[in-house]
Amino acid sequence: MAKLNDIAAIPIHPMALPKAEHAYQAPAILQQLLAMLGRLIEHDEPDSIDLRALPLTEADMQSLRELLGEGEVSGVVTTYGPSQVFETGYSGVWWVTHMNDDEEVIGEFIEVTYCPEILVSPQDDVREAREALRARLLQNQLDY
Amino acid sequence: MSEPDKSLFDLLAQRGVSRRGFLKFCATTASMLGLPPSMSSAVAEALTQAARRPSVIWLSFQECTGCTESLTRAYSPTIESLIFDAISLDYHHTLQAASGDAAEEARAQAMKANYGSYLLLVDGSIPLGEGGAYSTIAGHTNLSMLKEVAEGAAAVVSIGTCAAFGGLPMANPNPTGAVSVKDIVQDKPVMNVPGCPPIPNVIVGVVAHFLTFGALPELDALGRPKVFYGDTIHDRCYRRPFYDRGLFAKTFDDEGARNGWCLYELGCKGPTTYNACATLKWNGGTSFPIQSGHGCLGCSEPKFWDGGGFYTALSTPIQPVTGAAVTAALAGAAVGAAVAFGNQSTKGKAKAAHTKVTIDDLEKA
Known part of the structure; x- marks a missing residue:
């Protein structure tokens, strides 16, 4: 028992997060985004970067967020858990964070596009909406 | 339609998951499968049809x-x-x-x-x-x-x-x-x-x-799926820039270790180990051994247990590389190949003269 108590007395010093100057990879991603914006403008080709497929440190992520900033548009899509979407300070560069119902991040992307697909109304949904609205109006005619 | 014949899209729809939800599911699934985001629509296509x-x-x-x-x-x-x-x-x-x-x-x-x-x-x-x-x-x-x-x-x-x-x-x-x-x-x-x-x-x-595409993914020479085992830990390590600059921790408690420098000299097997730890990480994406301050043991490689000491450096590291990133990358690749070759010979020697590892062996390193 005495030994166990000794263990509790061992001081624990949490290490500081890697410093911002250790964010080596953010500039490389900015270069990639520049090329992707070029393809969007010239060839109308949207593209995206899977941030979780890259070995980014917390410092990289933080620096990337700061470098890109926040633009005019932000929102939450609530389906299959929340998804946070915002346009960065650079128009056409969007930051999309998908979470599950427990709000754990299950995917994080930077999308280079005029509008992220998750924000656009799905065509089949729009067709169904028209039918639903028609049915509603028909019902109202019968009611009155 | 019997239950097993329904596609995953049908099953999700049945549970009230919307089309946007399905889109999200496909994007995160492609990411989970190690596929580029552009493959998301291929995943969606496959999941709408898959009926198994x-x-x-x-x-x-x-x-x-x-x-x-x-x-x-x-x-x-x-x-x-x-x-x-x-x-x-x-x-x-x-x-x-x-x-x-x-x-x-x-x-x-x-x-x-x-x-x-x-x-x-x-x-x-x-x-x-x-x-x-x-x-x-x-x-x-x-x-x-x-x-x-x-x-x-x-x-x-x-x-x-x-x-x-x-x-x-x-x-x-x-x-x-x-x-x-x-x-x-x-x-x-x-x-x-x-x-x-x-x-x-x-x-x-x-x-x-396998469920999505009905086939195994592309494999490397050792039969491993390339999407997860295509790169070495070293190539994807966030400490790699320190290796390229010749900054190494010499002991587990020195200034270099505290600054998060490369663990190569402390026996890290990252350069010869193909796995996804550096990107996918462990415990829900929290960390992986190198991020926690310990070198890679190379546990996903053949004969890793007989490959010499866990704390023995793979070979003498290169001198600091300066100049363009391209030079660094090329040098890194060349050293990687040399190291891989050196490691094979180390493994051979270790195998030929196999002795029990003692605590002294660990301390020598």
């Missing part, structure tokens, strides 16, 4: 259950959702409710009903010594059970370094005569998913890939 809930049989041989422990920590998708929605896990010692004769009966039934189409997952090596007496299940040797079940499988997946390469049981002097699955099964596609244990999401990722 294949039978999966999991055999555990000479193993420590660490691979199953790892599997149950999968979070995207969770093992529960995988079991209930996507596969029919018909036999798994640890996870199934049935035991004894009922368990063996479940295996026999699953094999009969899905002959030629079930997926066989194996963890643990197969002991051949003493007629296979070192490990038996329900009176059958691991060897006879593997042969019997592999016969009717569509494909076999070796989960963990023991099943893939023999692992710890096969380490010198290999008292049980352990061999890998591939040493036994040679007439079926066998995919190796090594690691001690493999990353949970790599296990579910490769199973999900």
